[in-house]
Amino acid sequence: xxxxxxxxxxxxxxMRELHAFSEFGEERAINALKNIDxxxxxxxxxxxxENHRKSIPLISKTMQRIDMDRSMxxxxxxxxxxxxxxxxxxxxxxxxxxxxxxxxxxxxxxALIVRLGDVDSNVRHxxxxxxxxxxxxxxxxxxxxxxxxxxxxxxxxxxxxNLAQRAIDQIxxxxxx
Numbered sequence: 265x266x267x268x269x270x271x272x273x274x275x276x277x278x279m280r281e282l283h284a285f286s287e288f289g290e291e292r293a294i295n296a297l298k299n300i301d302x303x304x305x306x307x308x309x310x311x312x313x314e315n316h317r318k319s320i321p322l323i324s325k326t327m328q329r330i331d332m333d334r335s336m337x338x339x340x341x342x343x344x345x346x347x348x349x350x351x352x353x354x355x356x357x358x359x360x361x362x363x364x365x366x367x368x369x370x371x372x373x374x375a376l377i378v379r380l381g382d383v384d385s386n387v388r389h390x391x392x393x394x395x396x397x398x399x400x401x402x403x404x405x406x407x408x409x410x411x412x413x414x415x416x417x418x419x420x421x422x423x424x425x426n427l428a429q430r431a432i433d434q435i436x437x438x439x440x441x
Contacts (some may be wrong), residue, residue: 275300275308279326297330306334315340324357333368336361343375348384351397355387359394363424373400380406385416391426396431399438407432 275297282293297305312323320342341355355419378397379391392410395403411428412441418424 272308272311276312279322280391282326282329283322294329299327301329304324304331304411309335310338310373313342320353321357324354328357328360332363333365334362336364336368336372340375345378348387351379351382351387352384355394359390359397361398365417368402369398373398373403377403377406380410380414386418386426388414388416389418389422389427392424392427392431396434397441401435401439404432404435407435428439 269438278293278296282290284299285346289405300308306327307438309323309327313320324335325441335411336358339358342350343358345351345354355376358376361369361372375389375394376395380385380395381428382388382391388410395407411425411432414424414428
């Protein structure tokens, strides 16, 4: 039987325990989170995403452990956030979507393609990286444009153009086999 928790702090504590890298704590936290009514749990996640924006990676990784498809819906929504740090984090988190259905991967890919035109070069860089990992053929034409015309770099000085070419190569190789 699932429990209906009304305690956001309890969920936060379980998330911290889940990501503390202790096997016992991880298993206990996942079991406790799975005992919470899923709709209520995701409502708490949504509240946390709104009010604890610095914790987006922790919240998202926890959501992914509970329901990958549903967590990607939130990330797709957040990919249009006005805060470039959030868009940057979201692009990185979207790169972990190999287990999604093809419909969800398509939605994630579409959101990442939009981020290729982001004003923030760090967001564009991570969107290119994530598209290389997602590996959908439809991304190649957009990545080719980036490879030819985006002269930006990320915060470490890494070329977006070069990464786009590597992403194209990764996608092409995956679809060749």
